[in-house]
Amino acid sequence: MTTTDRRTLLTETVLVLGLSLGASAVWSLLSLVRKLTAEAPLSAQTTAMNTSRVPDRPWLDLAYQLADVTLALVPVLLALHLLARDPGPAVPGALGTPGTLVTPGAAHAAGPPHRLMGLDLTRPTRDLLHGTALAAAIGIPGLGLYLGARALDLSTTIAPANLPQVWWAVPVLVLASVQNALLEEVVMVGYLFRRWSQAGWSTVTVVVVSALVRGTYHAYQGFGGFVGNVAMGLLLGWVYTRTRRVMPLVVAHTLLDVVAFVGYAVLADRVGWL
Template sequence: MIEGTLADRRRLVTETLLVLGVSLGASAIWSLLSLLRKLTAPTPLAQQTTAMNTSRAPQRPWLDLAYQLADILLPLVPVLLALFLLAQHLPRPHQVMGLDLTRPAHDILMGLGLAAVIGLPGLALYLGARELGFNTTISAAGLPSIWWGVPVLVLAAIGNAVLEEVVMVGYLFTRWAQAGWSTAAIIVTSALVRGSYHLYQGFGGFIGNIAMGLILGVVYARTKRVMPLVIAHTVLDVVAFVGYALVAPHVSWL
């Protein structure tokens, strides 16, 4: 359904700004502030470390687990909000954006292919940006060695993928198209927002995630299926989080 009047289009854009304001748009603001803090610190950017998935209550593992699960589940509320808002105009919006299990083999194969296309160049970009002084060192997994560590990292990867791909692609692409935006404008704007909430990592993370957003945006524009994007993003984050936890203690270049 395409909204016809100027007032309707403005309302849809305002709605997207509000959804972003309680989710990834807010993350973009915090990310920018984090980058500014790091750039103005005495230590050069490349010598700083950005810690992710860290312990919240190190000496109390069950409380720490509760914190980790809350950190994963609460950011999914904007996903439900986005689907709820879309449902005001679209019956079964999850099916409209391809967030379903109707094509599992296709979605898995495409997701794995996208993960490979994005992941290897992304790692090279990160290492290059860090060597050039444009990025921090990313410590992707700072959880203690405990039985729930790896499952929580996997859940965090799934949560990140669902949040980002449903909101940044499925929801925003639908709403901005209804507001009359061109496909090119939608893809570029979504990619820029995606890059902006990764600025806390440095400029390498910013550029890398813009590139990722452009690739995923083009794929979604052609397929109208967000599920392969969720799978690709999940695979990338699982490799980053769990792989870092397993490999980082044994190598120096990460």
């Protein structure tokens, strides 16, 4: 591959990130700077997520929420569209080695891009089990990290769900969880791992850079959110290099967000330490 080809691939990834999670990373860093320069310490500040747009008009509020979920999936479709234009994918190699371009005729190169990254329902039981195990491995220590970071004034207090008491609140929170999982795992793993591997990056570099970007767009939560999501990105990236399947990652991410969003909505008024 020529230098021009590599530059084109990397430029494409910058543009896709600039339209999605890269832009979120910029806003997240600015939010962190604002919170660090405020008079109140980080632990005394609250980061509100999944907030109401027009709480006095529930049906219009629902329309806003559904529009947010739907439009956030456009970068996922864009990434899949761009991958579908390839003559053949690059498959990340073993840790420490660059990805290798394969020909369109190779057995593992056949099929649409969502199949190539394992975003399908061909292994539902295995993906569900693997995803649930990943969610437990991430969520339990992640909760401890959050509580510890807040105690050390390294994290804001996070309020994951702030919708009014309406019938559609829980379904919207579940949809938001699925949207977050698809956006982050398809773009940050399925798409970027292939593109950066095609550009000649080693698998270690791909995993680490993806994890750092993941941590950066969660930095609005504080340093705990950054560290926790970098660790999550490293684990999920490593799993993907072993399985070549995004679906278990999507399952794990969805479960984590559903527990955080819906759990907070149900327990916030009953559990003081949240």
